[in-house]
Amino acid sequence: MTALPEKRFPSMVGRADRPLTVRGVVEADLPELHRIDSETFPEEPYPYFVLRQLYDVHGDRFLVLDDGESLHGYVLFVTTSDRYVCWGMSLAVTPDLRGLGLGRRLMVEALRRVRAEGVHRVHLTVEPTNAAAISLYRSLGFSVEGGARKDYLGPGEDRLVMTLGL
Numbered sequence: 011m012t013a014l015p016e017k018r019f020p021s022m023v024g025r026a027d028r029p030l031t032v033r034g035v036v037e038a039d040l041p042e043l044h045r046i047d048s049e050t051f052p053e054e055p056y057p058y059f060v061l062r063q064l065y066d067v068h069g070d071r072f073l074v075l076d077d078g079e080s081l082h083g084y085v086l087f088v089t090t091s092d093r094y095v096c097w098g099m100s101l102a103v104t105p106d107l108r109g110l111g112l113g114r115r116l117m118v119e120a121l122r123r124v125r126a127e128g129v130h131r132v133h134l135t136v137e138p139t140n141a142a143a144i145s146l147y148r149s150l151g152f153s154v155e156g157g158a159r160k161d162y163l164g165p166g167e168d169r170l171v172m173t174l175g176l
Contacts, residue, residue: 028077030112032119035072035084040065042081043074050102064099073119075103075112082107085116089129096124098134101143113146121150125176132176135162135169147172 035043040061047055056064065072068088075083083103089096098120103112124132136143138158152172162169 028079030082031076031078032073032115033076035065035069035074037065037069039072039074039081043072043084046081046084046102046104047100049104056100068099073116075116083112083116085113085120087120087124087132089124089127093127094130096129096132098132101134108142113143114150117146117150121174121176130176132174134172135159136172138168138170144170144172147174150174 040058043061043065044055044058047061064086068086071087071089073085074081083101085101086099087096088099098117101113101116103116121132132152133155134147134152136147138144152174155171155173158168158170160168162171
């Protein structure tokens with residue numbers, strides 16, 4: 011992946027002295043990624059070893075929100091080998107900073123990067139009851155492909171598949 015400049019965004023929670031930076035992940039971030047995932051998805055976080063393997067295979071596809079002292083979110087996007095399709099694998103923002111547009115900022119930067127690579131379509135899945143995520147993705151131009159896909163991620167794990175043409 012071509013190196014793109016980091017994006018700096020002012021903090022929206024009174025941390026003006028520590029602006030948030032969207033940057034690529036580094037190996038030292040793995041414990042923080044696990045913390046974020048556990049806080050964001052307490053019922054089913056990625057196990058540490060899965061995050062480790064995702065980093066090893068797709069490390070250039072993780073972006074994190076960093077305030078210089080700790081991480082507050084991440085996005086993981088994976089592109090097919092032909093670079094035609096990209097899948098949004100995970101988007102997480104710590105619960106204390108939700109609703110401030112940080113998930114949008116991560117997604118906008120991820121989409122900017124895959125557009126620059128010539129990707130044509132982006133897919134992602136979302137829990138059908140996650141109204142905030144569905145609203146975010148719709149506002150970015152994603153649409154639902156059909157209805158809810160029953161047992162998409164296993165028994166009782168229904169998902170909406172959403173798609174964006176680039």
